[in-house]
Amino acid sequence: xxxxxxxxxxxxxxxxxxxxxxxxxxxxxxxxxxxxxxxxxxxxxxxxxxxxxxxxxxxxxxxxxxxxxxxxxxxxxxxxxxxxxxxxxxxxxxxxxxxxxxxxxxxxxxxxxxxxxxxxxxxxxxxxxxxxxxxxxxxxxxx
Amino acid sequence: xxxxxxxxxxxxxxxxxxxxxxxxxxxxxxxxxxxxxxxxxxxxxxxxxxxxxxxxxxxxxxxxxxxxxxxxxxxxxxxxxxxxxxxxxxxxxxxxxxxxxxxxxxxxxxxxxxxxxxxxxxxxxxxxxxxxxxxxxxxxxxx
DNA sequence: CGCAATCATCATATCAGCATGCCTAATTCG
DNA sequence: CGAATTAGGCATGCTGATATGATGATTGCG
Numbered sequence: 001x002x003x004x005x006x007x008x009x010x011x012x013x014x015x016x017x018x019x020x021x022x023x024x025x026x027x028x029x030x031x032x033x034x035x036x037x038x039x040x041x042x043x044x045x046x047x048x049x050x051x052x053x054x055x056x057x058x059x060x061x062x063x064x065x066x067x068x069x070x071x072x073x074x075x076x077x078x079x080x081x082x083x084x085x086x087x088x089x090x091x092x093x094x095x096x097x098x099x100x101x102x103x104x105x106x107x108x109x110x111x112x113x114x115x116x117x118x119x120x121x122x123x124x125x126x127x128x129x130x131x132x133x134x135x136x137x138x139x140x141x142x143x
Numbered sequence: 144x145x146x147x148x149x150x151x152x153x154x155x156x157x158x159x160x161x162x163x164x165x166x167x168x169x170x171x172x173x174x175x176x177x178x179x180x181x182x183x184x185x186x187x188x189x190x191x192x193x194x195x196x197x198x199x200x201x202x203x204x205x206x207x208x209x210x211x212x213x214x215x216x217x218x219x220x221x222x223x224x225x226x227x228x229x230x231x232x233x234x235x236x237x238x239x240x241x242x243x244x245x246x247x248x249x250x251x252x253x254x255x256x257x258x259x260x261x262x263x264x265x266x267x268x269x270x271x272x273x274x275x276x277x278x279x280x281x282x283x284x285x286x
Numbered sequence: 287c288g289c290a291a292t293c294a295t296c297a298t299a300t301c302a303g304c305a306t307g308c309c310t311a312a313t314t315c316g
Numbered sequence: 317c318g319a320a321t322t323a324g325g326c327a328t329g330c331t332g333a334t335a336t337g338a339t340g341a342t343t344g345c346g
Contacts, residue, residue: 001144001258002236004334011237014250026292037335046294059343060291075257093145093273094154106275107157110268114218115144118261125253130236132249147304169322180305189324202314203321 024063167206
């Protein structure tokens, strides 16, 4: 469903979402929280930064932080960063080459329903919905 | 979504569905139709046979055939053969270890909705729906 | 300034899935 | 029976994802 790298990325963003508004969190801290290899995580954090999902700050007290609010980042946004350049939906189930829209393979309709359905679910799911806080409404008041 | 091996398996089963009721199809024929490596495909066909999805016959004129009708085999049935022993649904998004049902991780509900949704779609999709024939109703009459 | 913290980058090792080839056993046709 | 045909299984190399380690570049702070 998601590559291991993409999972690390989602988990890292969730950690940063929980620190949203506070000081940046260093790669080392995130790695130790997640139990993930530090330098490997560094690469994924770099990719997320380049995509504009995170911001980075060097030097003492530096680290990573969300570039936007937790509810404005979807799981699909993160998955896209580590996805194949050729989208899975284009490749069809019965043929590796992309289906010609005029003459799609006999599995095309069903298969795109499945893959695009999962993709749509990930697009509807925001990081704010995953971190156990009510980011979607108000940060302070929870009855 | 599906491993390459699982895709080969689905394609092979679709080929066999199109020959359903006729003579068995040899591994070599299937491999040449699919453009897949013969010996590698052989392993997947063997696995499908052991799982009871296919039947095999040796000797001249032998080969593989569906053990049941095309509409009785789902894509999920085939995917299961090559899936991890530990189901993807059990592992959660935020933690590799399975979530305790009493205290699931904060992403548990959303994530299981996504993964189980995709899985359910594959379970609802029969091979007969993928091979461009109207197996679901009648074999002979198509207006 | 000079040092320490931290991001950013490169180079390499490890591992699983994928692919290929060859060998053996079983089965069927002539 | 013997040759042809195919299933079943083993050994090996390839490739990309994953993981590890070392090094340079940038920034804040005393």
